[in-house]
Amino acid sequence: MAYGRRSQARLEMLGRGSDRGRARARAPFVALVVTLALGLCLGALHNRARARGRSDVVLTGVRTALLPVQTATARTGALASRDTSGWQWPWAGRALAKENARLRAEVSRLTLASQQLRADADEAARLRTLAGFGARQRRGAPLVAPVVGLPASPLFDTLTLGRGARGGLKEGQVVRTPEGLVGQISQADPFSATVLLLSDPNSGVSAYVVRPGESRPRGVGIAQGQGRNWPLRLDYLRGTDDVRPGDRVVSSGLGGVVPADISIGIVVSVTEDKPRALKTATVRPDADAHLARELLVLP
């Protein structure tokens, strides 16, 4: 093809007048297409693996590689903020001694409470046997896992634990703090695990509304997350359920995944959906996993 002199000069300047120049101009788009195709393939493989209940090998490898860095930054952050406000971290030793004393007192108190609870449990088991009910299956002691990663994106409320499948964690295990329910393990890699928090919109647990001093629940619904720093929403309460602000929300145990009677939160407000004869309650959660350094995983 013949070009005018000016056009030829311009083409040469752009480097497109030659095969090499054309190839160079195409290179970014080739790289883009290749990386996009790779990304779509990895995404499809991930979804397929998750649908089959398996872990994604590529992402597991990346997470395992990132774990030491996450652990190091989590520990650095913990050292800088441990019971020391702002700039007092050089005197962390004194603060640590104070915290140790507080924790020792707490351990003593909890030991006494545990002994009382054990006695109550034994009595309940005896009464259950007398009444002809089967023995409730006992769960083992909870596993303690350190929190090494907070939510990496505001769109997903998940935590990373510094303990994984090799430490006895499995997908589906319930995670809690002493204050209440926090979430479930959604993925267990060999050395780390991802916890889907109750506040994540993908999360939902069957819950009872109870009032102190009453043996029967006031209502049953599904407690769902609405995002970080948003209250929970308790859906599918019947319109006739007598649910009021101040009522407690606990896990129902229905479905057998989450044990019963784990505290979830307190009802803050109730709205009615009269056409559907349903109520929805807003629940302030008891436990804040984002502040926890360790979480308890129920085996």
Added chain:
Amino acid sequence: MTAFVPVRAWVAFALLLLVAAGLQTSLAPRLLLLGSQPDFVFAVVIAGALLADAATGAMLGFAGGLVSAALVGDTVGTLLVSRTLAGFAAGQVGARLFRTSALVIVAGAALAFLVAAGTFALCAPAVFARNGTGPAVGSVVVGLFWNALLVFPITLLLRRLGWGPGEPA
């Protein structure tokens, strides 16, 4: 412009990306503002792409998307595609317009962020706007602010570490 980056600069970039991943799950969540938090991984990738070219930018975007997807654990394909496109866009800006000027860097970062957010919104609208369109738009606006704040100093740091356009061997 040809982006030739020495090996030691690649090593420095990889280390910076690792540090950014650590900060993403320790510091970033504590800086949540109006539903948005800084994305250190994204900022490092975009800063690197602005100093390179479109092809390198696409690869850096892919790498950053892989790290983000590993940390988040969800919407893997969407994160990979949106970050790859953002890296490519930043690389195009870097190849055609780059100057060590705050305006070009901030504008390039803003463009890349909008490409990433727009792609994510198109591919995963239910996730993007799960709390409503208003909060989603608000988080994009605040996200632009975070990126503008982060990308410029990271770009200067990468230049110091030897990352940037040079002469081919």
